[in-house]
Structures are given as structure tokens and as C-alpha cells.
Amino acid sequence: MDRPEIILAPGPTPIPPEVLLAQGSPLVYHRGPGFGSLMRDVIGHLKTLYRTEAADVLLMTASGTGGLESAVQNVCSPGDEVFVPLAGFFAERFQRLAESQGLVVHTTTQAWGERVDPARMADALAEHPVKAVFLTQSETSTGVIQPIEDLARVANDAGALVVVDVVSSLGAVPFAFDDWGIDVAVGGSQKALSASPGLAFVAVSDRAWEASQAATCPRFYFDWATYRRFAELPHPENPWTPAISVMQGLQAALRLYFQDGLDVALARHRTLSTAVKEGVRALGLDLFGEGLDDNWTVTAIRAPEAADADAICDRIRSDYGCVLAPGQGPLKGSVFRIGHFGYFSELDIIRGLAALEMTLEKLGHPVKRGAAVAAAETVFLEA
Ligand SMILES: Cc1ncc(COP(=O)(O)O)c(C=O)c1O
Numbered sequence: 381m382d383r384p385e386i387i388l389a390p391g392p393t394p395i396p397p398e399v400l401l402a403q404g405s406p407l408v409y410h411r412g413p414g415f416g417s418l419m420r421d422v423i424g425h426l427k428t429l430y431r432t433e434a435a436d437v438l439l440m441t442a443s444g445t446g447g448l449e450s451a452v453q454n455v456c457s458p459g460d461e462v463f464v465p466l467a468g469f470f471a472e473r474f475q476r477l478a479e480s481q482g483l484v485v486h487t488t489t490q491a492w493g494e495r496v497d498p499a500r501m502a503d504a505l506a507e508h509p510v511k512a513v514f515l516t517q518s519e520t521s522t523g524v525i526q527p528i529e530d531l532a533r534v535a536n537d538a539g540a541l542v543v544v545d546v547v548s549s550l551g552a553v554p555f556a557f558d559d560w561g562i563d564v565a566v567g568g569s570q571k572a573l574s575a576s577p578g579l580a581f582v583a584v585s586d587r588a589w590e591a592s593q594a595a596t597c598p599r600f601y602f603d604w605a606t607y608r609r610f611a612e613l614p615h616p617e618n619p620w621t622p623a624i625s626v627m628q629g630l631q632a633a634l635r636l637y638f639q640d641g642l643d644v645a646l647a648r649h650r651t652l653s654t655a656v657k658e659g660v661r662a663l664g665l666d667l668f669g670e671g672l673d674d675n676w677t678v679t680a681i682r683a684p685e686a687a688d689a690d691a692i693c694d695r696i697r698s699d700y701g702c703v704l705a706p707g708q709g710p711l712k713g714s715v716f717r718i719g720h721f722g723y724f725s726e727l728d729i730i731r732g733l734a735a736l737e738m739t740l741e742k743l744g745h746p747v748k749r750g751a752a753v754a755a756a757e758t759v760f761l762e763a
Contacts, residue, residue, distance in 0.1 A: 385697070388732040389705040390520045390548055390678045392570035392577050393722025395629070398636055399575055403629030410624050416615030418631055423616075425634040426581050428642060429550060430565060432557035435583040438607040441623045444547035444568035447580025448477060450602035451543050451564045452514075455588055457596040458482030460511045463504060463540065465496040465531070469521035469708045470545060474514045481597045486510060492710055493522045493669040493680070498530040505538035511591075512541040512563075518549035521708045523680040523717060524669045525553050529560045536561045541591060547571060551637060552649045552677045552721035563588040569626060572649070572677070574723035575633040578626040636723065647763075649676040652720040652729055655759040659733040659752035660718075663740060668715050677721045680707075682714060687743035689716040692736075695743060700735040726760045 387394050408414040419439065426437045440447055456462065462483050464475045467490040478485045486508045488500050496515075505513070513535040517528050532542045543564040546555060550565070551572030557565055563585040570577035584592075584604060592604050601620065610617040637645055653676040657667060660681050668680035683689035693706045693716050707715035718736075720729060733752040740747050 383701050386700070386702045386728070386732065386735070388718050388720065388728075389703045390571070390717060390719030390721070391568070393572070393574045393719065394724070394728070395574055395576060396633070396636060396723045399629045399632045402632035403576060403625045405628060407624050408628060410622055411615075411617055413615045415617065415624070416613070418627060419611070419616040419618070422627060422631050422634060423611075425638060426567075426583075428638070430557040430583045431555065431559065432583055434558050435585050436589075436608060436611070438582045438584065438604060438611070439618060439622070439627070440580045440582065440602065440607070441578060441618070441620065441626075442580045442602075443570075443577055444545070444566060444580050445477075446602065447566035447568070447582045448474065448545055448547075450580075450582055450599070450604065451566055452478055452481050452483070453595070453597040453599040453602055454592040454604045455512055455541060455543060455564060455595055456481065456483055456591075457594070459484065461486060461508060463487070463501070463508070463510045463513045465501055465504075465515070466490065467494050467496050467522070467526070468492050468516070468519035468524070470516045470519055472709075474516060474545060478514060493524060495524055495670045496526050496531060498527060498534045501531060502534045502538070505534065505540060509538065510540050512543055514543050514545070516545040517555065518546070518553065518677040520548045520678055521711070522669045523675045523678040524671055525549065525674045525677065528555070528562075532560045532562055541588060548677055548721070551645065553674070554646060557583055557585075563591075569630050569633075572721040573630065573633045573637055575630040576626045578623040579630055633723075649721055651759065651763040652676070652724055653679065654763075655726070655729050655756040656718050656720050656733070658759050659729070659756040660736075662751040662755035663737060663747050668711070677719070678705075679718045679720065680711070680715050681718065683716060684740065684745040686745040687740065688713050691743060692716050692739060696735050696739040699739065699742070702732055702735040726756075730756055
């Protein structure tokens with residue numbers, strides 16, 4: 381496949397030309413005033429995105445998982461009891477990450493595609509008080525946006541720290557670090573912001589800083605205290621040589637994102653999501669997962685009887701260069717996913733839906749040609 385691919389997967393997302401130009405520009409040396417002002421600008425925008433005035437935002441050269449690992453290492457000590465409500469692939473991965481650091485992980489298990497139930501979590505925390513709760517806002521494997529505000533309230537009432545994976549949700553759906561009582565939230569550059577992969581951002585509350593002073597999980601590269609020391613220099617720096625070019629791109633991506641303000645960017649994500657969902661419904665396919673109206677990051681779709689979900693993903697990619705995501709875990713083969721967060725236009729969605737129509741017809745699922753495209757156009761014109 382040597383033509384450019386049309387990415388409609390849940391990250392990395394397509395990178396706009398302004399970002400490519402910025403990251404292809406001459407390097408800003410990472411110890412000095414130019415890099416210091418770049419860091420200030422990026423962190424300022426990220427704080428607006430997190431809706432926080434109180435937290436520090438640390439920038440790390442790592443994919444999102446590195447930021448998540450830093451959260452576990454800096455907040456906890458081996459043997460600490462923590463809680464992870466399981467309802468999909470990324471929550472399960474959070475559990476494995478915590479176990480890898482020697483934590484004792486309590487869980488509740490709900491079916492993939494369900495929203496985590498705050499009442500069940502409250503019961504679980506009453507039974508086993510824990511140091512921290514690890515939540516995933518956008519469960520990318522199912523498309524479900526978890527009710528973080530309610531879950532954080534339950535965790536706060538139980539005296540637990542609240543650590544949230546916002547890797548695939550920050551910038552795509554509402555999030556309010558300060559108002560919701562969050563202690564740590566970890567995002568990534570390659571998702572809703574449409575910058576290149578390679579940077580994790582970690583928002584840290586005062587309570588989380590306090591916890592980090594007592595935490596004894598081994599850490600060096602991801603030691604938050606080191607990041608803070610360098611960020612407090614007269615010209616802020618990163619402790620290690622950062623992915624400078626990716627940061628230059630991220631700065632451009634944030635400027636684009638904030639061109640019309642945060643509320644407009646979020647409304648755009650809602651409209652893209654509605655257009656995809658209406659388009660898919662118009663093809664007679666069923667959507668998967670609870671809370672569809674709130675799930676603005678990824679749409680999970682049940683494959684029709686005629687075609688296995690993996691076959692749909694393979695065929696649409698080989699015939700049209702369009703990348704969708706297959707189902708994970710128990711959803712493999714029966715569900716496929718369309719990612720619609722990031723720098724997408726209406727036409728990006730429409731051409732993806734057109735490719736899906738043709739692919740389904742080729743695989744033997746009868747469609748009314750143009751039905752998905754027409755349904756999406758209606759959503760866009762009425763938005
Ligand atoms: C919810 C969620 N958490 C964590 C990750 C892992 O992020 P990364 O691949 O940037 O390490 C992803 C990636 O898809 C994700 O969607």
C-alpha cells in the first residue's frame with residue numbers, strides 16, 4: 381500500500397499540514413529561552429484543556445502508556461491496595477500495569493460495552509478501602525465514555541485518589557479536572573489533538589504531589605519530582621532530551637485546536653460522532669455499547685451476519701486505503717470500530733462512510749447505495 385491511508389481508527393489520527401510543517405521546522409534547542417516559551421505555551425493550552433488551574437501538567441517523551449506508568453509509580457508503593465473497575469481492554473491493561481508494580485488490585489467486572497456503575501464501585505470501596513482508583517474515561521475498545529464525574533465523586537467520598545486515563549478522550553469529550561476532584565489525568569499527543577505520537581501529558585493535583593512524596597515504587601525516567609524541578613527553571617525544561625520536533629508539532633496542533641475555542645472543538649466532536657452513528661444505522665447495522673449519545677470518540681459497530689468484522693476492516697483497507705479498527709478481546713470478529721476524534725472534517729467522515737457502503741456490498745451485505753452518506757450529510761447540514 382503506497383498511497384496515503386485514510387485513518388478512521390482511534391489513534392494515531394491524521395496530522396494536519398500545519399502540524400507537519402511545525403515538526404519539520406529547525407529544532408528549538410531544548411535548554412534555553414526558545415524551548416522554555418514553547419513549554420509554557422503548550423502547558424498553558426493543556427491546562428485549559430484539562431480545565432485546571434490548580435494542577436501541574438508534566439510533559440513526558442513517551443506514548444500514553446508511559447504517562448500511565450508514571451502515575452502508578454509516583455502515587456503508589458508496592459503492596460498498596462487499589463481499585464480498577466473492569467469493562468474493557470484498557471481498564472484490563474490498567475490492572476496489569478498496576479500489578480506489574482506490585483500493587484494489590486481489587487476489581488469489579490462488568491461486560492465489555494457497559495458503563496461502569498458508580499453504585500457498584502461504592503460498594504466495592506466500602507468493602508475494601510483503597511489508596512487509589514484507576515479509571516479510563518474513553519474505553520477505546522468499546523467506544524463507551526465512562527461516567528468519570530460520578531465515579532470520581534464516589535472515590536473522593538471513600539478517600540481514594542482518582543487517577544484517570546484520558547488518553548483517547550482529552551479534547552474529544554468534556555472533562556473537568558478541578559471541578560470533578562481528579563488527582564491525576566494522563567493524555568497523549570496522537571489522539572484528539574492530532575499531533576504525532578510520542579508525548580504523554582500528566583496533570584497532577586496537590587493531593588497527588590503529596591502522595592508522591594511517600595510513594596516508593598521504583599522510578600527514575602518518570603520521576604515526577606525531577607520533571608517539576610526542571611519545569612521550574614527560569615526557562616522551563618524537560619529533564620531528559622525530549623522529542624523536540626513532536627513538541628513543536630504539538631504546539632501547532634494546540635493552536636489549531638483552540639482556534640475557535642474549546643466548546644466549539646467539543647461540539648465538532650459531537651457532530652462527527654452523530655454523523656458516523658446515523659450513517660451506520662442507515663446501513664442497517666447495529667451500534668454496540670451503552671451511552672451512545674455521549675460516546676464521541678469511537679463508534680463500535682456490530683458486524684452484519686454476512687461479514688466478519690475483521691474481513692470488513694481488511695477489505696476496506698485493501699480496496700480503499702481506509703483504516704478502521706477491528707474488535708479487541710471478546711469482540712474480535714463481531715465488532716469493528718470507527719474512530720472520529722481528531723482533526724477530521726465532514727468530508728473525511730463522508731468518504732469513510734462511502735468506502736464502508738461499497739465494502740459491505742462487496743462482502744454480501746445489501747446496502748442502499750448512498751444511504752450512509754445521505755444520513756451523515758443530514759447531520760452536518762442540521763448541526
Ligand atoms: C484509553 C487508552 N489508554 C491507553 C492507550 C495507550 O496509549 P499509547 O498507545 O499512546 O501508549 C490507548 C491507546 O489506544 C487508549 O486508547
